[in-house]
Amino acid sequence: MAETATPANPETLRAARRSPASHLAPTFESGSVAGTVALTEIPFQTMVGIRVGRASDAGARLASVTGGLPAACGEISGDGRATTLWLGPEEFLVIAPESAHDSLGGDLVRALVEALGDDPGQVVDLSANRTTFELSGVRARDVLEKGCSLDLHPRAFRTGTALATEIGNIPAILLKSGEDSFRIFPRASFADFLGRWLLDGMREFASPEVP
Amino acid sequence: MLLISCPNCGPRDETEFHYGGQAHVAYPENPDALTDRQWAEYLFYRDNTKGAFAERWVHSTGCRQWFNMLRDTVSYDIQAIYKMGEPRPGMNATTPEGATK
């Protein structure tokens, strides 16, 4: 792993970065419909990929850092500091605020690397892999249903559930973060497409409903 | 569109999966002992079954895990989904032609 002799100043890093959908921020704002559906990017979240067996010693050590590792598809776990999503039987994604990242004064990645130690498995900093969209409002589910074939009805897709699936024909992770709010995690290269796709799906709700 | 029940994730659209070809094609125990023809047959020759066919699939957009499926190549009816390493369901003691493992 490349270590720089002098760690970069966090403020220099912050000024140099550009989030995958930053160019769409004004469009997200103008395309949101107050009280109906809103789309925002939550940029630069800390994300760490973990591959480990839950039942192993290393799995237990990692779980003590993340606040548990989810047991089955759809489940999430966390302790407020970070949220951990189930991606596969031995694959997890830890998501935390940007301040948790080691380059910005946090210690999440190092803590996870140390918890894995030399045991079989992986801890990989994936913070630049995906960005986060928040789609919220009473029409958020209607927008998603235009391009996601999961059953998103609240009886089937409950708050605190996350699934890796397809949205608008691209792979993304979908987390139900509240009764009317969803977090969508597209890979950076899909952020522009998915952002515009969601905006397109939101457009009809800006017009008066046709009786 | 097929609706495929991933053993980990439940029913999902076919577009979330990728096809992995015929299942139960065992890797040769001594690859270096094979003739070119035998090696080519291991690499490239597969059954072209009309009817129930055991094949591998991976849930690439979901849990990224492989599994086996018994599918009718005529009706597309999915007859069974089972784990990698498990024997093909409904197999009798007599091993049908083409089942190498």
Ligand SMILES: [Zn+2]
């Ligand atoms: Zn799956």
